[in-house]
Amino acid sequence: xxxxxxxxxxxxxxxxxxxxxxxxxxxxxxxxxxxxxxxxxxxxxxxxxxxxxxxxxxxxxxxxxxxxxxxxxxxxxxxxxxxxxxxxxxxxxxxxxxxxxxxxxxxxxxxxxxxxxxxxxxxxxxxxxxxxxxxxxxxxxxxxxxxxxxxxxxxxxxxxxxxxxxxxxxxxxxxxxxxxxxxxxxxxxxxxxxxxxx
Amino acid sequence: xxxxxxxxxxxxxxxxxxxxxxxxxxxxxxxxxxxxxxxxxxxxxxxxxxxxxxxxxxxxxxxxxxxxxxxxxxxxxxxxxxxxxxxxxxxxxxxxxxxxxxxxxxxxxxxxxxxxxxxxxxxxxxxxxxxxxxxxxxxxxxxxxxxxxxxxxxxxxxxxxxxxxxxxxxxxxxxxxxxxxxxxxxxxxxxxxxxxxx
Numbered sequence: 001x002x003x004x005x006x007x008x009x010x011x012x013x014x015x016x017x018x019x020x021x022x023x024x025x026x027x028x029x030x031x032x033x034x035x036x037x038x039x040x041x042x043x044x045x046x047x048x049x050x051x052x053x054x055x056x057x058x059x060x061x062x063x064x065x066x067x068x069x070x071x072x073x074x075x076x077x078x079x080x081x082x083x084x085x086x087x088x089x090x091x092x093x094x095x096x097x098x099x100x101x102x103x104x105x106x107x108x109x110x111x112x113x114x115x116x117x118x119x120x121x122x123x124x125x126x127x128x129x130x131x132x133x134x135x136x137x138x139x140x141x142x143x144x145x146x147x148x149x150x151x152x153x154x155x156x157x158x159x160x161x162x163x164x165x166x167x168x169x170x171x172x173x174x175x176x177x178x179x180x181x182x183x184x185x186x187x188x189x190x191x192x193x194x195x196x197x198x
Numbered sequence: 199x200x201x202x203x204x205x206x207x208x209x210x211x212x213x214x215x216x217x218x219x220x221x222x223x224x225x226x227x228x229x230x231x232x233x234x235x236x237x238x239x240x241x242x243x244x245x246x247x248x249x250x251x252x253x254x255x256x257x258x259x260x261x262x263x264x265x266x267x268x269x270x271x272x273x274x275x276x277x278x279x280x281x282x283x284x285x286x287x288x289x290x291x292x293x294x295x296x297x298x299x300x301x302x303x304x305x306x307x308x309x310x311x312x313x314x315x316x317x318x319x320x321x322x323x324x325x326x327x328x329x330x331x332x333x334x335x336x337x338x339x340x341x342x343x344x345x346x347x348x349x350x351x352x353x354x355x356x357x358x359x360x361x362x363x364x365x366x367x368x369x370x371x372x373x374x375x376x377x378x379x380x381x382x383x384x385x386x387x388x389x390x391x392x393x394x395x396x
Binding site for chain 2: 002003004006007009010013014016017018019020024026027028029030031032033034037039040041042043044045046047048049050051052053054063064065087088089092108
């Protein structure tokens with residue numbers, strides 16, 4: 001004997017989410033069963049609204065309900081500098097600093113051989129075309145300082161240097177508020193390599 | 199700046215699930231965004247089907263698509279013995295042993311002062327009424343052997359003894375295949391207390 005089919009189906013659907021195993025999926029289904037119908041309806045509608053109304057900006061791949069996102073259509077932003085990020089969470093993190101006034105390019109993922117994503121999956125043609133058409137002067141690469149992010153940064157940098165645009169990488173080193181004593185070896189090595197004159 | 203409203207709404211809806219925090223909810227939403235519309239539609243439909251078609255059996259509170267579940271309507275089961283379990287997962291675990299041939303009563307939760315659930319929330323009137331009407335001879339209490347489950351077992355046992363039905367508790371002790379050496383103190387104490395003649 002197992003759960004009724006409807007329960008089993010929803011458990012296997014919830015299990016598809018990243019980080020959600022069979023046990024968590026079971027808990028989610030039983031939680032839903034105990035909640036009023038209204039909650040389930042809002043959830044189901046929220047999921048479909050997300051798919052039907054939200055899309056990727058045709059220029060930078062940021063999330064938007066229109067063809068182009070609010071950043072790309074904002075005339076007050078610096079149109080000549082681009083920041084390349086892996087995904088929307090990273091874009092948002094940089095926006096929160098309030099110090100970057102240029103535009104973005106969202107990669108929607110990094111090069112990751114373990115997940116079968118190679119350089120060709122970055123779809124850089126769109127980026128290089130945009131740089132040429134809009135006369136972009138500088139591209140800041142803000143991918144993560146991990147293996148995937150570094151590989152991605154190096155590949156993009158090679159592609160972009162070939163078309164003659166200035167390419168920079170965000171500073172990597174010891175976090176502000178931290179201590180030299182506690183920095184790990186890779187961070188300290190990177191920190192020494194990216195020293196600058198004061 | 200934050201995510202578009204549609205994204206924020208769905209993140210907060212996913213965050214309501216037990217064990218799902220803001221970060222997991224974000225990952226779930228972005229996963230959905232990258233999947234085909236078909237996946238989202240199936241998920242949304244699965245959620246509504248669950249709420250609209252599935253209900254609790256009017257007799258034992260097991261899950262069912264009809265008024266009464268397949269166990270309660272099965273004439274081959276022993277109609278005179280009831281097993282009381284905390285929830286559907288526990289019912290299923292006992293069914294998998296294939297050795298219990300009676301019927302069930304699902305409590306839908308145990309007494310839990312920390313979650314504000316007292317003895318009155320067990321809704322035992324339905325259980326006592328069923329025992330009297332159907333002439334049940336024995337009730338096996340199979341709540342968990344933790345604080346909440348033990349409190350619940352003691353309370354139910356007191357209520358049921360008052361109406362004159364035989365009440366038993368599932369055996370608590372050292373798991374089969376384990377060793378006296380590795381059993382924790384409470385388990386070993388319980389194991390000694392529930393010894394039986396051989």
